[in-house]
Amino acid sequence: MKNSVDVRTLLSVYEKVKTQGQHFENSCKLEDITCTESPDGYCVNLADNNVSLDINFHNTYHFHTMNEDPESVINQTTTEFHNNNEAQVQEFIHKLMQLDKRY
Template sequence: MKNELDSKFLLQVFDKIRQHGSKEGDEYKLMGITAFTDHDGYTLYIEDVNVKLRFGFHNQYHFDYDSSDHYDSFEKKLKQIDKTY
């Protein structure tokens, strides 16, 4: 399965989740999406209940999910956050 989310888009959505989401510990939550970083801030994590995205150094990212339907739903949530905020 090929995932083609733009790095700029991912960073933009991550920032919107941090700005507009509710903070719970070190995590920010908005519209069913959770966003947080590792301890040094170099790796970003964006996830929902079915999909985990790790975005790190040199704009490399990795998705972990079981079905393309889960990925499609996750992508729609990210696009909705970007559009709404």
């Protein structure tokens, strides 16, 4: 996937969700974005219903989609599978950017 996003912006969104969102036992939620962090604080996660984003130490990140395994998706070609996942990730990034602007 060709997702080059600014890690500072992602961390800004994470901080906004954490400080302005509704707090639960192990997470915070603002609008439909949920954030969590690892016990050691070296990895944070932002997620909605379709996409999850891990932001790791040294500003590396990885997107996960709900249907990551092309073998588990029936009636889709590999190209369709990758296009669907890319669309989900792009929508998620857009959602994060909008949240960053609103708060």
